[in-house]
Amino acid sequence: xxxxxxxxxxxxxxxxxxxxxxxxxxxxxxxxxxxxxxxxxxxxxxxxxxxxxxxxxxxxxxxxxxxxxxxxxxxxxxxxxxxxxxxxxxxxxxxxxxxxxxxxxxxxxxxxxxxxxxxxxxxxxxxxxxxxxxxxxxxxxxxxxxxxxxxxxxxxxxxxxxxxxxxxxxxxxxxxxxxxxxxxxxxxxxxxxxxxxxxxxxxxxxxxxxxxxxxxxxxxxxxxxxxxxxxxxxxxxxxxxxxxxxxxxxxxxxxxxxxxxxxxxxxxxxxxxxxxxxxxxxxxxxxxxxxxxxxxxxxxxxxxxxxxxxxxxxxxxxxxxxxxxxxxxxxxxxxxxxxxxxxxxxxxxxxxxxxxxxxxxxxxxxxxxxxxxxxxxxxxxxxxxxxxxxxxxxxxxxxxxxxxxxxxxxxxxxxxxxxxxxxxxxxxxxxxxxxxxxxxxxxxxxxxxxxxxxxxxxxxxxxxxxxxxxxxxxxxxxxxxxxxxxxxxxxxxxxxxxxxxxxxxxxxxxxxxxxxxxxxxxxxxxxxxxxxxxxxxxxxxxxxxxxxxxxxxxxxxxxxxxxxxxxxxxxxxxxxxxxxxxxxxxxxxxxxxxxxxxxxxxxxxxxxxxxxxxxxxxxxxxxxxxxxxxxxxxxxxxxxxxxxxxxxxxxxxxxxxxxxxxxxxxxxxxxxxxxxxxxxxxxxxxxxxxxxxxxxxxxxxxxxxxxxxxxxxxxxxxxxxxxxxxxxxxxxxxxxxxxxxxxxxxxxxxxxxxxxxxxxxxxxxxxxxxxxxxxxxxxxxxxxxxxxxxxxxxxxxxxxx
DNA sequence: GAGCACTGC
Numbered sequence: 001x002x003x004x005x006x007x008x009x010x011x012x013x014x015x016x017x018x019x020x021x022x023x024x025x026x027x028x029x030x031x032x033x034x035x036x037x038x039x040x041x042x043x044x045x046x047x048x049x050x051x052x053x054x055x056x057x058x059x060x061x062x063x064x065x066x067x068x069x070x071x072x073x074x075x076x077x078x079x080x081x082x083x084x085x086x087x088x089x090x091x092x093x094x095x096x097x098x099x100x101x102x103x104x105x106x107x108x109x110x111x112x113x114x115x116x117x118x119x120x121x122x123x124x125x126x127x128x129x130x131x132x133x134x135x136x137x138x139x140x141x142x143x144x145x146x147x148x149x150x151x152x153x154x155x156x157x158x159x160x161x162x163x164x165x166x167x168x169x170x171x172x173x174x175x176x177x178x179x180x181x182x183x184x185x186x187x188x189x190x191x192x193x194x195x196x197x198x199x200x201x202x203x204x205x206x207x208x209x210x211x212x213x214x215x216x217x218x219x220x221x222x223x224x225x226x227x228x229x230x231x232x233x234x235x236x237x238x239x240x241x242x243x244x245x246x247x248x249x250x251x252x253x254x255x256x257x258x259x260x261x262x263x264x265x266x267x268x269x270x271x272x273x274x275x276x277x278x279x280x281x282x283x284x285x286x287x288x289x290x291x292x293x294x295x296x297x298x299x300x301x302x303x304x305x306x307x308x309x310x311x312x313x314x315x316x317x318x319x320x321x322x323x324x325x326x327x328x329x330x331x332x333x334x335x336x337x338x339x340x341x342x343x344x345x346x347x348x349x350x351x352x353x354x355x356x357x358x359x360x361x362x363x364x365x366x367x368x369x370x371x372x373x374x375x376x377x378x379x380x381x382x383x384x385x386x387x388x389x390x391x392x393x394x395x396x397x398x399x400x401x402x403x404x405x406x407x408x409x410x411x412x413x414x415x416x417x418x419x420x421x422x423x424x425x426x427x428x429x430x431x432x433x434x435x436x437x438x439x440x441x442x443x444x445x446x447x448x449x450x451x452x453x454x455x456x457x458x459x460x461x462x463x464x465x466x467x468x469x470x471x472x473x474x475x476x477x478x479x480x481x482x483x484x485x486x487x488x489x490x491x492x493x494x495x496x497x498x499x500x501x502x503x504x505x506x507x508x509x510x511x512x513x514x515x516x517x518x519x520x521x522x523x524x525x526x527x528x529x530x531x532x533x534x535x536x537x538x539x540x541x542x543x544x545x546x547x548x549x550x551x552x553x554x555x556x557x558x559x560x561x562x563x564x565x566x567x568x569x570x571x572x573x574x575x576x577x578x579x580x581x582x583x584x585x586x587x588x589x590x591x592x593x594x595x596x597x598x599x600x601x602x603x604x605x606x607x608x609x610x611x612x613x614x615x616x617x618x619x620x621x622x623x624x625x626x627x628x629x630x631x632x633x634x635x636x637x638x639x640x641x642x643x644x645x646x647x648x649x650x651x652x653x654x655x656x657x658x659x660x661x662x663x664x665x666x667x668x669x670x671x672x673x674x675x676x677x678x679x680x681x682x683x684x685x686x687x688x689x690x691x692x693x694x695x696x697x698x699x700x701x702x703x704x705x706x707x708x709x710x711x712x713x714x715x716x717x718x719x720x721x722x723x724x725x726x727x728x729x730x731x732x733x734x735x736x737x738x739x740x741x742x743x744x745x746x747x748x749x750x751x752x753x754x755x756x757x758x759x760x761x762x763x764x765x766x767x768x769x770x771x772x773x774x775x776x777x778x779x780x781x782x783x784x785x786x787x788x789x790x791x792x793x794x795x796x797x798x799x800x801x
Numbered sequence: 802g803a804g805c806a807c808t809g810c
Contacts, residue, residue: 203807203808205807205808424806449806591810594809626804757804778803
């Protein structure tokens with residue numbers, strides 16, 4: 001082992017790694033035993049209280065218009081282990097998107113043989129399900145939810161909660177649709193079906209699809225919109241549930257909502273929990289009094305705040321009841337409920353992972369990681385891949401070069417190493433390499449950003465190296481500035497990273513920080529609602545009839561200043577009127593899958609006619625997905641791409657360059673993928689662009705903003721002035737003017753801002769610029785930049801008041 | 802001269 005790489009975590013002499021690995025129990029015999037048992041039991045009939053899956057009869061015999069499909073067979077067959085889904089892969093956004101055209105009528109549905117093969121598969125899976133840690137808790141969980149409407153569940157990784165909970169509940173008596181009288185606003189009564197369906201929300205689309213597929217298999221039903229099961233169990237993202245609530249604020253389709261992975265605390269989950277608290281503790285008038293059951297599930301034990309959160313809701317309700325009924329019997333009964341929001345803990349199924357801390361604080365974690373990687377590789381037996389958590393593409397690539405460099409001088413008798421970078425901006429093919437097993441006598445070393453913490457599971461990993469840091473986006477509302485800074489992770493993130501070493505066998509986690517430092521970390525991640533621009537969240541709430549934002553039950557209340565800033569922003573784009581109520585414009589924007597600002601631009605463009613709107617939709621689609629332009633990692637490639645891209649560049653700036661790119665991509669009918677590669681454009685990003693574009697076009701046609709018969713090949717010359725002026729309709733405050741010293745200063749706030757190097761206007765000097773984003777990394781940058789005239793800016797600012 | 806991760810009909 002090279003001298004330089006020795007001793008990061010103590011000398012080889014002092015802490016022989018061989019001993020460490022021997023100290024770890026060998027899981028192999030246990031595994032073998034389990035397998036044997038499984039195959040024996042397969043022949044037996046299940047004896048448990050839980051019935052094996054049957055073909056679920058559709059509840060509604062008459063044809064029912066299926067809800068939008070959530071699932072589609074696009075996910076690679078998940079490798080199953082211990083009855084648990086272990087493979088989550090990043091799919092391109094377009095692959096992830098359910099396409100309603102895909103499975104209008106699966107051919108298999110009429111075939112009896114197919115149903116029986118589905119049943120057979122389900123029966124086999126049932127044996128695995130019974131072994132999940134959660135399975136023995138089924139009755140307890142059912143009983144609790146019969147008694148109360150809210151349950152909290154802590155389920156560690158591998159407990160099986162996401163797949164089993166819906167199946168435990170779906171045949172409960174309270175989960176049947178009930179014919180219910182609902183009093184409408186005008187006083188008339190209507191008979192409607194309430195309930196019957198269970199929704200399970202996930203933070204990510206891939207997870208929703210993977211889980212839906214798995215549960216369909218376990219239940220022995222076909223997957224998708226035509227499956228009878230879709231009427232009962234539905235996996236969707238938090239955002240999709242919010243979108244459904246726009247049309248059905250009382251969630252009348254559902255008997256229960258299961259909120260999964262709440263510990264990740266994205267903005268949407270905070271909104272969902274707030275709305276659900278109002279639904280479970282209010283008078284349920286919109287549901288005709290039919291209760292809604294809510295299960296909130298988390299992988300981390302921090303449940304006290306959630307418990308308090310829902311109890312507070314019931315307490316307020318009881319107070320309200322008491323006030324109205326003056327302490328009647330009903331209110332007393334409700335009082336009991338308050339005391340009784342139970343928390344259910346389910347152990348996970350993980351192999352033990354030994355934690356090894358750095359004895360000294362680490363200054364350069366790339367260098368430290370390099371040493372640890374080789375220490376592991378020299379001392380630990382195969383197999384056992386290494387997963388290294390770093391902060392970003394830059395550190396990933398730096399370490400990649402270093403490891404490859406050192407590997408050249410490695411003892412040739414040692415196993416080979418294969419270094420694989422992993423980050424979201426990586427082209428699809430390169431990402432896929434991470435999932436392939438390493439060749440024989442080769443150790444895989446995956447150098448990853450946060451993407452491997454939650455979104456992607458790499459198999460074969462037994463060693464995790466954790467630098468203890470991550471890049472975090474933080475919105476500073478006062479400056480309207482997003483900063484992307486390297487920050488220490490939380491304890492729960494550190495635990496999550498460590499857990500990645502124990503998915504398949506006992507593992508080790510090397511933390512590139514001291515134990516003392518670990519103890520000073522925050523317990524949990526900062527909820528996103530404290531870190532981001534809230535204008536979209538607020539508009540969502542306003543569109544759902546929440547007039548008093550201050551009284552909305554936030555799981556974590558954002559600072560007043562952030563809320564005020566967001567309200568001001570919505571006022572500026574006329575999404576709210578002077579009284580703070582949502583305007584017609586706001587109603588319209590809330591239905592678009594866009595930030596309020598981009599939504600406003602779309603409406604502004606519509607005033608300039610269909611051609612302008614069509615062009616603006618193309619640009620907005622680019623701005624609302626990840627970066628469409630890739631970066632070459634070699635000079636050679638870069639030059640080739642620059643040449644190929646030249647015909648796409650527009651001197652007006654990035655907005656029109658994006659338009660040219662979308663048009664060229666859309667016009668390419670032969671091989672779009674090859675076109676994208678030639679131009680060093682991300683094919684994956686462009687697929688998402690085309691999806692968003694299609695959605696927006698459809699919505700605009702429905703709103704009569706675009707003619708119904710418009711065709712894709714209708715391409716008149718764009719009008720840059722109208723396009724950029726439309727953008728100023730939303731981005732008037734995202735502008736800067738050139739000052740005599742050659743730098744740019746923001747028109748509002750007079751902040752210095754530099755054009756981002758990725759912009760086509762980088763290094764150029766124009767009278768004024770309009771930008772899509774204002775970000776701080778090493779300095780303040782404007783990203784997504786176009787040249788504008790100061791008098792347009794003045795007009796736009798005056799128009800927005 | 803530079804790009805944490807997600808999401809939305």
